[in-house]
Amino acid sequence: QATALDEVRAAADVAALDAVQSAFLGKKGQVQQVLRTIGKLDPKERGPVGRAANEAKQAIEGALEVRRSELLAAADANLAESEWVDATLPPPAGARASGRGGSIHPITALVRDMEDVFLSMGFETLDGPWVEDDHHNFGALNIPADHPARDMQDTYWLTDGNLLRTHTSPVQVRAMETREPPIRAVCLGRIFRNEELDATHENTFHQCEGFFVDRDVSVGHMIYVLESLLHEIIGPDVKVRLRPSYFPFVEPGFEMDVTFRGDWMELLGCGMVHPSVLEAGGIDPNEYSGFAFGMGIDRLVMVRHGVEDIRHLMSGDLRFLSQFT
Numbered sequence: 001q002a003t004a005l006d007e008v009r010a011a012a013d014v015a016a017l018d019a020v021q022s023a024f025l026g027k028k029g030q031v032q033q034v035l036r037t038i039g040k041l042d043p044k045e046r047g048p049v050g051r052a053a054n055e056a057k058q059a060i061e062g063a064l065e066v067r068r069s070e071l072l073a074a075a076d077a078n079l080a081e082s083e084w085v086d087a088t089l090p091p092p093a094g095a096r097a098s099g100r101g102g103s104i105h106p107i108t109a110l111v112r113d114m115e116d117v118f119l120s121m122g123f124e125t126l127d128g129p130w131v132e133d134d135h136h137n138f139g140a141l142n143i144p145a146d147h148p149a150r151d152m153q154d155t156y157w158l159t160d161g162n163l164l165r166t167h168t169s170p171v172q173v174r175a176m177e178t179r180e181p182p183i184r185a186v187c188l189g190r191i192f193r194n195e196e197l198d199a200t201h202e203n204t205f206h207q208c209e210g211f212f213v214d215r216d217v218s219v220g221h222m223i224y225v226l227e228s229l230l231h232e233i234i235g236p237d238v239k240v241r242l243r244p245s246y247f248p249f250v251e252p253g254f255e256m257d258v259t260f261r262g263d264w265m266e267l268l269g270c271g272m273v274h275p276s277v278l279e280a281g282g283i284d285p286n287e288y289s290g291f292a293f294g295m296g297i298d299r300l301v302m303v304r305h306g307v308e309d310i311r312h313l314m315s316g317d318l319r320f321l322s323q324f325t
Ligand code: FA5
Pocket: 153, 166, 167, 168, 169, 193, 195, 200, 201, 202, 203, 205, 207, 247, 249, 250, 266, 267, 268, 269, 270, 271, 292, 293, 294, 295, 296, 297, 298, 299, 310
């Protein structure tokens, strides 16, 4: 017993402790060997020897338990020290060149560049919640419950009656509720639609909402802002076309396409904010007018970098992402 207790106290780690445990308490351990000999002893000696062996067994078990929890606590305390990482350190020399360095995701990079351009044009940037209510995502945008335009966007409904926002337009509504014109703002953020996926359709993607409400705002202002942005982001040779289109929250409404791989790709919806949307936001449509647009950020990344399939962007595939280091 004395030897066992010394060895238990001396065990420097859990593996050493396991070895001590099996040497003394295992099937072929020393305590077991003593217990096995009891039957051969003089009957008078059997009782005291058995008791002594069992006491030794209990003492060793108790000591093992104490030492085990000491060792585990020490290992936990060491973990913070041994696994500490300084995430602010630059990558090791050569990591970037070999493609193993971290890099800014092309969507994040585009969002930052777009925000810079909009700030230079006097727009502020706003944020809105991903989980929206029916009123902000649909109702206040002139899309009542029975309106067929709800089918234009396949909605992920939550069990509590809320939804994952299907576009960034609810941020317009929130801004109008809390601000007075002039309002010049953009919101760049993530949105969700229960879509059939293909090369230009994701179910988790990003939009840039822009809106400008003031006196005498016209379609001309809108086209100027959109073209200026695309010149800055894609280059002076970017080719776009504007088509009439329908959204319940603008009148007139348009869509803008951009050339991509020898064809036109739809990039955004836009138009003059509908009078009833201004009214829902507490703004007098007789005094103020405004334009609004909702641009597909992921599609703009495709144009910017020549990405042929939108599904690469959110795939997390390092073979794709390492091209942007
Ligand atoms: C809208 O979402 C409107 N809220 C845009 C708007 C805002 C119109 C303000 C008028 C005024 P739409 O569903 O067409 O519209 O989407 C706008 C853009 O988002 C599209 O032109 C496209 O570039 C992008 N987009 C739409 N669906 C997807 C998708 N599944 N995957 C990737 N991009 C998409």
